[in-house]
Amino acid sequence: MVSIAQELVSHPRMQQRHIRIGESSFPYLFGSNCLDAIGETLDKLDADRFVVVTDDHVFGLHGQTLLRALGTETPVTVLRHEPGESMKTLSCLGEHIEQALRDGATRRSVVVSFGGGVPGNLAGLMASLLFRGVRLVHIPTTTVSAMDSVLSLKQAINSQVGKNHVGSYYTPTAVLTDVELFTTLSARELRSGLCEMTKNCLAIKPAIISELQEILATANLAAPESLLWLLDASISAKGQVTKNDTYERKDGLVLEYGHTVGHAIELLDHRQRDADGLSHGESIALGMLIAARISFARGWLTDTDVSIHDELVTSLGVRTTIPDGVTPDGIIDTIRDDNKRGYLPLADDAAAFVLLEQLGRPARSGGLPLVPVAFDEVYDALEAFEAAGTEMATLGVTGR
Numbered sequence: 201m202v203s204i205a206q207e208l209v210s211h212p213r214m215q216q217r218h219i220r221i222g223e224s225s226f227p228y229l230f231g232s233n234c235l236d237a238i239g240e241t242l243d244k245l246d247a248d249r250f251v252v253v254t255d256d257h258v259f260g261l262h263g264q265t266l267l268r269a270l271g272t273e274t275p276v277t278v279l280r281h282e283p284g285e286s287m288k289t290l291s292c293l294g295e296h297i298e299q300a301l302r303d304g305a306t307r308r309s310v311v312v313s314f315g316g317g318v319p320g321n322l323a324g325l326m327a328s329l330l331f332r333g334v335r336l337v338h339i340p341t342t343t344v345s346a347m348d349s350v351l352s353l354k355q356a357i358n359s360q361v362g363k364n365h366v367g368s369y370y371t372p373t374a375v376l377t378d379v380e381l382f383t384t385l386s387a388r389e390l391r392s393g394l395c396e397m398t399k400n401c402l403a404i405k406p407a408i409i410s411e412l413q414e415i416l417a418t419a420n421l422a423a424p425e426s427l428l429w430l431l432d433a434s435i436s437a438k439g440q441v442t443k444n445d446t447y448e449r450k451d452g453l454v455l456e457y458g459h460t461v462g463h464a465i466e467l468l469d470h471r472q473r474d475a476d477g478l479s480h481g482e483s484i485a486l487g488m489l490i491a492a493r494i495s496f497a498r499g500w501l502t503d504t505d506v507s508i509h510d511e512l513v514t515s516l517g518v519r520t521t522i523p524d525g526v527t528p529d530g531i532i533d534t535i536r537d538d539n540k541r542g543y544l545p546l547a548d549d550a551a552a553f554v555l556l557e558q559l560g561r562p563a564r565s566g567g568l569p570l571v572p573v574a575f576d577e578v579y580d581a582l583e584a585f586e587a588a589g590t591e592m593a594t595l596g597v598t599g600r
Contacts, residue, residue, distance in 0.1 A: 213237045214376075215428070217435050221353055222446025224371040230346075230431055231378060232424040238339065238376045239269030245335065245373070247310040250276045251300045253323035255283040258315040258341050261384050266314060266339070277303040284475035285467075287318050288357040290366065296326055310335045310373070316342035316389075317349035317480060321367070324355030328370035336372045341381040343393020343427070344481050347434035348400075350375045352455075354448060362537040363463050369447055379427040390421055391516045392481030397430050398512045399488060400437035403457040406559040408433055409508065416515040449543070454562045454569045456540060457554040461578065462487025464534035469523045478523060485513045486585075489520065491555055493581040493588075494573060500557045508559070510588070521589050528582045532575050543568055549575045 214231035313323030327336035340346035356367025445452035466483035495501040562569035
């Protein structure tokens with residue numbers, strides 16, 4: 201079998217970055233209007249079958265274009281599901297694996313994730329389990345997957361208790377994307393990935409905040425040149441903290457900034473509204489605003505630092521209010537089961553958080569970029585966030 205990492209060093213129509221995460225590495229090729237070039241790249245894998253994991257929405261928009269790019273020489277199995285968190289379940293995983301095997305998947309087959317972070321996580325876990333591991337290629341079609349989730353070895357689905365409790369670490373053979381795929385995203389989906397990009401700026405690379413602000417000021421976030429810069433900047437920021445941290449259990453934990461409360465908001469909202477709930481990125485953005493207020497209350501972040509958080513998030517058009525039906529008590533109950541449990545010794549009334557001492561510098565304890573946060577601090581920050589909602593709404597048009 202041909203290794204894409206060994207055989208493909210460049211493509212004239214795509215930029216290439218080499219992603220290193222601890223001992224693992226893989227190429228990331230991206231460009232504009234290059235889906236046919238992605239098909240040519242996949243041909244080099246000498247697969248006996250492509251197993252495409254996607255959702256109904258993405259396949260309806262781009263499925264036939266992908267199938268044309270894949271050609272007719274290699275059989276293709278398409279595994280589809282309705283979009284949303286209901287896809288990240290053990291039942292869906294089992295059904296997909298059984299269907300792939302019935303269709304004739306072998307050790308030479310390649311699992312191709314085609315979609316956002318949800319299909320990507322499901323496909324990644326599926327690839328790691330089939331025959332104890334078959335090749336995996338991500339083709340992200342959303343900004344959140346292209347700029348965040350595929351830049352990781354973490355593959356996970358949800359349990360009935362919480363998010364991302366069942367998973368593995370698995371290295372893709374490659375990541376390939378065409379930013380033209382992002383132009384069909386709704387404003388909500390587009391800003392979801394840009395929220396993750398904003399997280400990387402605030403927590404890892406504050407030096408590029410001014411460039412991000414310039415792009416946000418253009419109000420043309422879907423322009424290919426904007427998307428290519430945002431993607432390249434995301435790759436650079438995330439690579440800075442994962443290059444020596446394969447499992448994101450050390451410095452890479454800073455990527456969890458905003459996720460403790462953000463995941464709780466996302467999970468609770470989706471239990472009520474399913475796919476109509478807040479996007480992942482929007483939820484993480486709210487989590488960052490709350491984390492910033494905890495840091496401010498501790499005397500770490502300045503009022504200016506908090507204002508920068510607020511300005512960036514409102515510039516993205518995120519509605520800066522907790523969704524109806526998501527209560528402070530519900531958030532606290534949910535973060536008790538946060539997937540960062542076990543990294544630090546914690547009191548019963550505390551959870552592990554990524555907090556910033558200053559922009560780009562996380563607070564640390566036990567050698568990790570995590571600190572214990574008492575639930576009372578979370579309640580106080582939620583109250584401060586709610587009180588600031590009206591003022592933040594004047595910074596930009598929320599809910600665009």
